[in-house]
Amino acid sequence: MRLSSHITPHRELAEARWLHSPAAPPAAGHGGFTAQLLDAAVLTQAPARSDRARAADWALRVCRAGQLRPLGPVPRLLALALTAQAPAAAENGLGERDQLAYMCGLTTRELTHVLDLLVDAGFLQSWQFDPSTEDAVWSLATPDHPTAY
Structure with a gap:
């Protein structure tokens, strides 16, 4: 862990x-x-060995993406969370701002900063907080991310 x-x-x-x-x-x-x-x-839960291996492979491929390599563990964790929550081959993802921050051990202010880092690194094309729901909406720079299962 x-x-x-x-x-x-x-x-x-x-x-x-x-x-x-x-x-x-x-x-x-x-x-x-x-x-x-x-x-x-x-x-x-008792996932089979092949399920665990496939999930670990998927997580490693996401976190080892070229644009994420120079970043620290927190931006890579957030990138993994964003990728996991975006539907396969979708251009946009949507998630609760507070839940995303909590999953990655961040405050809302830190979440904003790390999302900006992911845009600067070229992992995200863009992101914003929806003004009415305060949900985070993002666009992956490459929507053809690996499928977890």
Whole structure:
């Protein structure tokens, strides 16, 4: 999950009862740690190995796109979220602003900044917040993104 050595994500996931770890998160520069996911929805799912491999391949292809390589993990995560929410071969995507920000661990102001970064990088053609619903509306620069399943 690449939570890094920052304690905040670990603590938030533990407080939400999504994660249990008998040990503290590793110090910066050290190896990983063991944790148990506690979310009931995750625990009851049993995707086949081929499904997991296909989903991981899809995520890697999106996040390794040439224009995203120089960006950090947060813009790549948002790019993955936007791509996953846009219908296959669609020119536009639509999502709740607050939900997008929450999924990527961003504030609304940070979401605006990262969306601008994705436009500057050429991943998004454009984006805007719908004035009536405050939903985020975006156009992928290349709408022929990979299909997850």
